[in-house]
Amino acid sequence: MTTTSRTRAAVPPSPRRGPAGLQVLGEVLLTLGVLLLLFCVYEVYGTNLVTAREQRELAQDLTETWAAPAAPTAPDRPQAREPPLGRAFARLYLPRLDGSDPLVVVQGVSVPDLKKGPGHLPGSALPGELGNLVVSGHRTTYGAPFSDLDRLRDGDAIVVETRDSWFTYRVTGTQIVLPSAIEVTYPVPGRQGAAPTSRLVTLTTCNPKFSARERLIVRGQLEARRPTSDGRPPALAEA
Amino acid sequence: MYGWLWRQLPGPLPVRTLIAVLALAAVLLLLFTVVFPYVETLLPFNDVTVDEG
Numbered sequence: 001m002t003t004t005s006r007t008r009a010a011v012p013p014s015p016r017r018g019p020a021g022l023q024v025l026g027e028v029l030l031t032l033g034v035l036l037l038l039f040c041v042y043e044v045y046g047t048n049l050v051t052a053r054e055q056r057e058l059a060q061d062l063t064e065t066w067a068a069p070a071a072p073t074a075p076d077r078p079q080a081r082e083p084p085l086g087r088a089f090a091r092l093y094l095p096r097l098d099g100s101d102p103l104v105v106v107q108g109v110s111v112p113d114l115k116k117g118p119g120h121l122p123g124s125a126l127p128g129e130l131g132n133l134v135v136s137g138h139r140t141t142y143g144a145p146f147s148d149l150d151r152l153r154d155g156d157a158i159v160v161e162t163r164d165s166w167f168t169y170r171v172t173g174t175q176i177v178l179p180s181a182i183e184v185t186y187p188v189p190g191r192q193g194a195a196p197t198s199r200l201v202t203l204t205t206c207n208p209k210f211s212a213r214e215r216l217i218v219r220g221q222l223e224a225r226r227p228t229s230d231g232r233p234p235a236l237a238e239a
Numbered sequence: 240m241y242g243w244l245w246r247q248l249p250g251p252l253p254v255r256t257l258i259a260v261l262a263l264a265a266v267l268l269l270l271f272t273v274v275f276p277y278v279e280t281l282l283p284f285n286d287v288t289v290d291e292g
Binding site: 023024027028035038039042043046047109111114119121136137138139140141142146177179180181182184185204205206210211212215217 | 240241267270271275278279280283284285286287288289
C-alpha cells in the first residue's frame with residue numbers, strides 16, 4: 001500500500017481514489033452498458049423513424065405514379081407489369097389491425113427493400129391475379145408492419161389497392177412454418193409447378209417476435225374486386 | 240479514462256465543454272449511422288421471408 005502511494009505521488013494527482021486499473025475497468029463496463037442501451041434505442045425507435053420516412057416517400061411515389069397515365073403493358077414481358085425493385089407497389093390495408101390506415105408495399109423482399117415497408121415477392125402474383133400474391137414484412141423493428149399478424153382471424157379482410165382497383169381478400173388460415181418452407185409461396189401453395197385456379201394472398205413474417213426460428217404465414221382468398229371509381233370497399237370499415 | 244481524456248482537452252472550461260459535446264455527438268452519429276446498422280445485420284430481426292437459405 002505504501003508503495004502505491006509513493007508511486008502516486010510522482011504522477012499528477014488523480015481526481016478519484018482507488019487503483020487506476022479498477023477505475024478504467026469500471027468506466028469501460030459503464031460505457032459498454034450505455035452502448036447496449038443505445039443499440040436498443042436504435043432498434044426500437046431509430047429503425048421506426050427510418051421506415052416512417054421511407055413510407056412517406058413511397059406514398060408520394062404511388063400518388064405520382066398513379067396520377068400519370070398508365071404505361072402500355074408488354075404482354076410478352078410479364079415482369080414489366082411489376083414496378084422496379086425498391087419502388088412502391090400497392091397499398092395494403094389490414095382493417096382488424098390498423099383500421100383504414102394503409103401500409104405502402106414496396107416491390108422486392110431484399111433487406112433494404114423491407115426497411116421501406118412490406119415487400120411484394122417479385123414474380124409472385126399481382127393483386128387480383130390467378131396465383132399467389134406474396135407479401136413479406138417486419139414483425140419487429142423498421143415500423144414492424146406485421147407485428148400483430150397473429151391477431152388476424154379467418155374471415156378478416158386483407159385489402160389491396162392498386163392504380164385502378166380495390167381487391168378484398170378474406171383470411172382463410174394461419175400457419176407457423178420453418179424458414180425454408182418456400183412451398184407456401186408457390187402459385188398453388190405446396191404444389192410446385194401446378195397451374196393456379198384460385199386467387200390467393202400470402203403474408204409472411206418472422207415468428208416468434210425478435211426471432212428467426214420460424215415464419216408466421218397468413219393466407220387469404222380473393223372475395224371481391226371493385227374499380228376505384230366505385231369508391232372504397234366496405235371491408236375497410238371493419239375493425 | 241474519461242478523466243484522462245478530459246485533461247487532454249485544451250483551453251478554458253467553456254471551450255473544453257464545447258469540444259467534449261462535439262466529440263460525443265460525432266461518436267453518436269457514427270454509432271447510429273454505421274455501427275448499429277452493421278451490428279443489426281448479425282441479428283435475426285431482418286429474416287421475414289421464406290427462402291432456400
